[in-house]
Amino acid sequence: MTTLEFMQGNAACCEGALAAGCTFFGGYPITPSTEIAEQMALKMPKRGGVFIQMEDEIASIGAVIGASWTGARAMTATSGPGFSLMMENLGYAVMTETPCVVVNIQRGGPSTGQPTMSAQGDMLQCRFGSHGDISTIALVPSTVQEMFDLTVKAFNLADRFRVPAFLMSDETIGHMREKISIPDSVEIIPRKEPKPGMLIYEAEEDMVPGFPTFGKGYRAHITGLTHNERGYPEATNPELHEALVRRLVDKVESRRHEIADYDAVNTDAETVFITYGPSTRTVRQVLHDHPDETIGHLNLRIVWPFPEDTLKLFPNAKTFIVPELNLGQMAREIERHVTGQRVISMGRLGGTIHTPAELYDKVQEVA
Amino acid sequence: MRHEVLFSGFGGQGIILSAVILGRAAALYDHKHAVQTQVYGPEARGGASMSAVVIDDDPILYPKVAHPDIYVIMSQQGFEKYGADAPPSAIMLLDSELVLGRPDCRYREIAATNEAKDTIGRVIVANIVMLGAVVTATGIISREAIEQAVLDSVPKGTEDLNMTALRRGFELGEEERT
Numbered sequence: 051m052t053t054l055e056f057m058q059g060n061a062a063c064c065e066g067a068l069a070a071g072c073t074f075f076g077g078y079p080i081t082p083s084t085e086i087a088e089q090m091a092l093k094m095p096k097r098g099g100v101f102i103q104m105e106d107e108i109a110s111i112g113a114v115i116g117a118s119w120t121g122a123r124a125m126t127a128t129s130g131p132g133f134s135l136m137m138e139n140l141g142y143a144v145m146t147e148t149p150c151v152v153v154n155i156q157r158g159g160p161s162t163g164q165p166t167m168s169a170q171g172d173m174l175q176c177r178f179g180s181h182g183d184i185s186t187i188a189l190v191p192s193t194v195q196e197m198f199d200l201t202v203k204a205f206n207l208a209d210r211f212r213v214p215a216f217l218m219s220d221e222t223i224g225h226m227r228e229k230i231s232i233p234d235s236v237e238i239i240p241r242k243e244p245k246p247g248m249l250i251y252e253a254e255e256d257m258v259p260g261f262p263t264f265g266k267g268y269r270a271h272i273t274g275l276t277h278n279e280r281g282y283p284e285a286t287n288p289e290l291h292e293a294l295v296r297r298l299v300d301k302v303e304s305r306r307h308e309i310a311d312y313d314a315v316n317t318d319a320e321t322v323f324i325t326y327g328p329s330t331r332t333v334r335q336v337l338h339d340h341p342d343e344t345i346g347h348l349n350l351r352i353v354w355p356f357p358e359d360t361l362k363l364f365p366n367a368k369t370f371i372v373p374e375l376n377l378g379q380m381a382r383e384i385e386r387h388v389t390g391q392r393v394i395s396m397g398r399l400g401g402t403i404h405t406p407a408e409l410y411d412k413v414q415e416v417a
Numbered sequence: 418m419r420h421e422v423l424f425s426g427f428g429g430q431g432i433i434l435s436a437v438i439l440g441r442a443a444a445l446y447d448h449k450h451a452v453q454t455q456v457y458g459p460e461a462r463g464g465a466s467m468s469a470v471v472i473d474d475d476p477i478l479y480p481k482v483a484h485p486d487i488y489v490i491m492s493q494q495g496f497e498k499y500g501a502d503a504p505p506s507a508i509m510l511l512d513s514e515l516v517l518g519r520p521d522c523r524y525r526e527i528a529a530t531n532e533a534k535d536t537i538g539r540v541i542v543a544n545i546v547m548l549g550a551v552v553t554a555t556g557i558i559s560r561e562a563i564e565q566a567v568l569d570s571v572p573k574g575t576e577d578l579n580m581t582a583l584r585r586g587f588e589l590g591e592e593e594r595t
Contacts, residue, residue, distance in 0.1 A: 054444075054445055055445075056437075056440055056441040056444045056445050056451065056453075081457075082457065166457035166458050167458075221457070222454075222480070222481075225454065225455070225457060226452055226453065226454050226480055227437060227440055227441075227451075227452070227453040227454075228440075228444065228450070228451060228452045228453070228477070228480075229444040229445070229450060229451065328480070331478050331479055331480055332478075332479050334478040334479075335478040335479035338478055402481075403481060405479075405481075405483065406479055406483075
């Protein structure tokens with residue numbers, strides 16, 4: 051059974067979190083993500099969960115990491131300036147392999163920039179923003195329904211891989227209202243527990259160690275320092291450090307094609323749009339208005355880890371056009387993976403989304 | 418058929434709520450698709466607020482309003498900012514007491530604020546009067562759908578007041594239909 055609703059993207063994100071069993075929200079309200087904190091404050095206590103407004107975003111992500119170690123599915127929501135503050139603790143989450151969900155309703159930056167306008171300027175920050183070599187998972191919704199669905203998915207991926215999972219939405223999708231179908235229950239992939247006899251940070255075949263939830267009798271030492279499989283610091287051992295960081299990266303990167311979530315349309319086309327988030331909607335409008343199947347479209351719902359094999363789904367592609375609300379952040383990643391095809395970045399700043407006419411004109415121009 | 422409805426007025430009139438109710442009515446009770454968006458900037462808190470609804474029988478791809486075919490204008494500032502350039506093919510419903518300008522397109526003068534204040538006795542429901550007029554003047558969604566959506570959206574205890582306003586709006590929209 052499902053319930054139909056007409057709701058805002060940010061509210062749908064909340065409903066997705068609650069459906070996924072989120073019982074802890076720690077955050078600091080910031081436009082344009084504020085409705086998520088508002089709804090969480092309203093709904094979380096009624097479900098026996100915890101809503102806590104922290105003094106800032108550094109403390110918010112800290113609280114989320116702590117809550118996760120008690121076994122809770124934990125989440126925070128923010129936007130650019132708050133996201134920047136979270137960077138150090140996000141590295142701590144990566145190093146300690148703490149599952150958590152961070153929602154970023156992106157607005158125009160740098161700095162406080164454009165609080166009420168749309169942007170996708172944090173796409174590289176979520177991938178590279180914290181110091182050291184890391185790999186995380188980033189999901190990008192383009193509909194209110196996907197705000198729900200991908201929030202659920204973010205929790206499952208965070209738990210499965212023991213990483214922070216980012217819902218990298220934006221003001222446009224966060225603030226729009228549309229029809230959404232909310233299922234009575236969703237698939238929940240639980241965290242695996244440590245196998246008997248295994249050390250606290252001893253990885254299994256999938257490179258992910260079982261999670262020793264606090265209070266369940268495990269002896270767990272958790273540190274951001276380079277640690278051995280027992281969890282204790284060993285910060286001057288070069289081989290250990292290299293093996294640990296390579297595992298933290300590889301556990302995600304080696305599964306990128308399994309994690310990938312995308313739609314590929316008109317795969318014979320020579321000119322192909324690659325989009326994520328709101329520009330997906332604009333490209334779909336262009337394809338609808340010009341139904342001759344000459345324009346290809348790759349829509350990515352998961353951008354990190356980047357699924358480069360999806361580019362090969364378009365064997366005739368000569369040009370990839372990448373409309374995004376930044377100056378070419380994902381276009382830069384796509385350029386790394388193309389095999390001779392031209393990559394045209396259609397970066398856009400200012401806070402409004404690409405129009406269908408703009409994108410169609412670009413197709414005509416390159417043809 | 419894609420319809421784009423643009424609402425503008427001043428902060429506090431319930432412009433945003435009107436758009437949300439219209440979208441909700443179309444999406445949930447007329448089984449169409451709808452996307453509601455709004456301007457969030459500081460000008461929306463006192464200056465000209467704006468909200469838009471796209472309604473279609475098919476799923477809505479591009480979510481923003483590009484070419485509104487229905488304008489609902491409830492302040493002079495809103496008219497100047499969002500309504501004055503309405504194309505000739507559009508239709509505009511304007512609050513005849515609050516909007517001084519008149520567009521080049523077809524328009525209907527709806528005395529929503531006067532009706533709410535003088536006939537119904539509560540100026541706060543002017544937006545609901547206007548919403549009723551929109552439905553009967555354009556036929557964009559059904560009366561039943563908008564009634565349900567209004568009842569879903571208004572505070573408990575104000576249902577009768579809002580239904581009175583909505584039905585008065587139905588009458589005004591019909592009278593004005595040509």
